[in-house]
Amino acid sequence: xxxxxxxxxxxTRGDCLPFTITLTxxxxxxxxxxxxxTVKEDATSAKPVIEKRLEVENSKVLVTITNADTKQLxxxxxxxxxxxxxxxxxxxxxxxxxxxKFTIARVIGNV
Numbered sequence: 001x002x003x004x005x006x007x008x009x010x011x012t013r014g015d016c017l018p019f020t021i022t023l024t025x026x027x028x029x030x031x032x033x034x035x036x037x038t039v040k041e042d043a044t045s046a047k048p049v050i051e052k053r054l055e056v057e058n059s060k061v062l063v064t065i066t067n068a069d070t071k072q073l074x075x076x077x078x079x080x081x082x083x084x085x086x087x088x089x090x091x092x093x094x095x096x097x098x099x100x101k102f103t104i105a106r107v108i109g110n111v
Contacts, residue, residue, distance in 0.1 A: 002065075007100040009080065012107050014071045018064040021082060027094060029056045029084050036093075037063050039080045043099045049073055050080075070104055078102040 001012040002019055011017050021037075029035060032055060039050035050069045054061045061082070079099040 001105065007097065008103070009101070010103040010105050011065050011070060013073065013075060013104045014067050014107060016064065016066050018062060021061045021063060023056065023059045023061065023096075025096065027084065027096060028059050031057055033085060035061055035085070036083045037061070037080070038083070039078050039102050041078055043079050049078060073104050075104050075106050078104065 001010075001015065002017040003010040004019065009019075023029070023035075034053050034055055037050075037052045037054055038048045040048050050065070052063065054063060078101075080102040081095055081097055081099045084094045084096065
C-alpha cells in the first residue's frame with residue numbers, strides 16, 4: 001500500500017511501491033541529471049534509513065521503495081526530502097522543499 005497526502009507519504013513495510021515525484025519551478029534539473037531522495041528518522045539524523053540517487057526524466061523522478069528498503073525498519077514516522085545537484089554553479093546542492101512526513105505502516109498478514 002502507498003498513500004500520498006500532499007507531500008506526506010505512507011508505505012506498508014515490506015512492499016515494493018513505485019511512485020512519481022513531479023518537479024516544478026524554475027530550478028528543476030534537466031533530464032538525465034541525478035537527484036537524491038532521502039528518508040531519515042528525523043531531519044537531525046546523520047544517517048539515512050533510505051537513500052536513492054535517481055534520474056530526472058521529463059521533470060519527474062520515479063522512486064521505487066523496495067521490500068529491502070523497509071522490511072527491517074521499525075514502524076513509525078520518519079522524514080524525507082529530495083535534493084538537487086549544484087543548480088547555481090557554486091558547487092552547493094539545492095533542497096527545494098522542507099522535510100516531509102514518511103510513515104512506515106504496520107501490516108497484519110505474514111507472507
